[in-house]
Amino acid sequence: MGTGRLYATVAAGGFRRYATYRAATAAGVFTNTVFGLILVYTYTALWDERPHLGGYDLAQAVTYVWIGQSLFKTLASGGGGVEGELMERIRTGDIAVDLFRPADLQLWWLAADLGRAAFELLGRGVLPFVFGALVFDLALPTDVSTWAAFLVAVLLGMLVSFGIRYLVALTAFWLMDGTGVTQMAMLTGWFCSGMVLPLNVFPGALGEVVRALPWSSLLQAPADLLLGHADPLPTYAFQAGWAVALLAAGRLVQSVAARRVVVQGG
């Protein structure tokens, strides 16, 4: 119970830290709204040409856009969570302070990232979504249970997302320059999570592969639940499977890193 309170405090701290940057939040809300508009017009043109592309009708495609923009920062599909700070701490040697603490490194950063994600959901997600719902005709469910199922999938998506980004961050123990890894993770994340196009639009083998990768847990999985395109249980099983695998891999890499760790500088 004692440890639960510790990580709850860390998560609350993560939430409040991001909440201190009000101007950045406002700018982010604006950006996501503008991007949403651009994507809506692009998708409209696309779905005019090919109605029912990927099994979505136009209203569903437009809804998908606003789900994506609202969850963009929360799920940090392309990075932008606490992993940037973690990499910086590894590189400068500040990680020494974290390693010294009587706390688990992975749980600590997971808690901080969940706190961050919760803030991004409320602070950055809600407004673009409300804007989209007011301006466009969205295909939204009316029953509470579908919304609840959606939120559970978002939470599982946060875990998978953190699992991926934690592994990316740990590379800093071996690679002194993380720019390449970060950029690759960003592009892969955008593309494979369905930020550019819904994954069910992808044809053939490419589609099969992309839908089986962990990134499809981030946006595609919760969106399909909200749009009534998938059932909760198989979706959760898929997400939870990836979450467990990635977090376990993170633990493994972390213990290797901690053993041969080179803590930088005096």
Place this chain on the structure above:
Amino acid sequence: MKGAFAVDSAFIELDRVEKVFDVHRKTGFMRRELRRVRAVDSISFTVARGEMVGYIGPNGAGKSTTIKMLTGILTPSGGRLRVAGIDPSRERTRLAHRIGVVFGQRTTLWWDLPLLDSYRLMHRMYRIPDARYRENLDRLVELLELGDLLDVPVRQLSLGQRMRGDIVAALLHDPEVLYLDEPTIGLDVVSKGKVREFLRELNAEHGTTVLLTTHDLQDIEQLCSRVMVIDHGRLMYDGPLTGLHEVGDSERILVVDLERELPPIEAPAPARVVKVDGPRQWLAFPAAASAAPLVARIAAEYPLVDLSVREPDIEAVIAKMLHSLGDTTDPPSERATA
């Protein structure tokens, strides 16, 4: 009982501890060179419970590396190391509840949030009982004069305020040992004074064992009766600060103002006049010797108006000591392999 005594007299115990870093360096396209750096090279010492010890040496000597091994962050490459009977790298978490660390150049505090949030975190992390937490927080905050700053985000604190904030964070769980790695770095005279006074009290009243690294000799002079000097990962000296002066045969300077301009004072050897400027004369004498007989003699034989004694600069003392111990003839502690 005997066991407890053994732990008390050797609360921190190092037996031929080593730390070797493998450093890969690019020496050209697709060519890398492996260098082994012996950051700590067979160091042995013990520190008794309640001692306050200075750990000094030039840049890159291995001080921070030693401290990191003492906290369990780094695993020694060889030798045996125990703190309170615990092997730090094996039981880092258990040990963490009994020790406190301040890395002067890093912070444990949450950068974007008020100081108090970081302390609440310590409360949970070390599972400090509520009453004890409040008592310790009140006491430390008062002693280190942080009362008005608890609601200020850490990024807005000055360096000295942040350092004091970090010291509080390291002590909330009543650690038995406190490691301080350059706790006065970058602080002004007033802040340094506050930190020193606090540490002296902590050691005297709570019996907290303190191991302190610093480049500021005044820290050592004012706080530590015992000092260890390391260089190139080797322990070069372990003893009282005064002994350091003897080893390095460093000198203090006696500055005397006479009534009028006179020829150089005939002082008893080894004291000697090193400079004359009008009625003012400078005499060098061994730092380990008392100034009293010299002063008495001059006062008796010369028209003395005023006098003062200048202490030797500690960096100079260390440099002299390392030199006299033949440090320069040591074999290189790094070697290159292909």
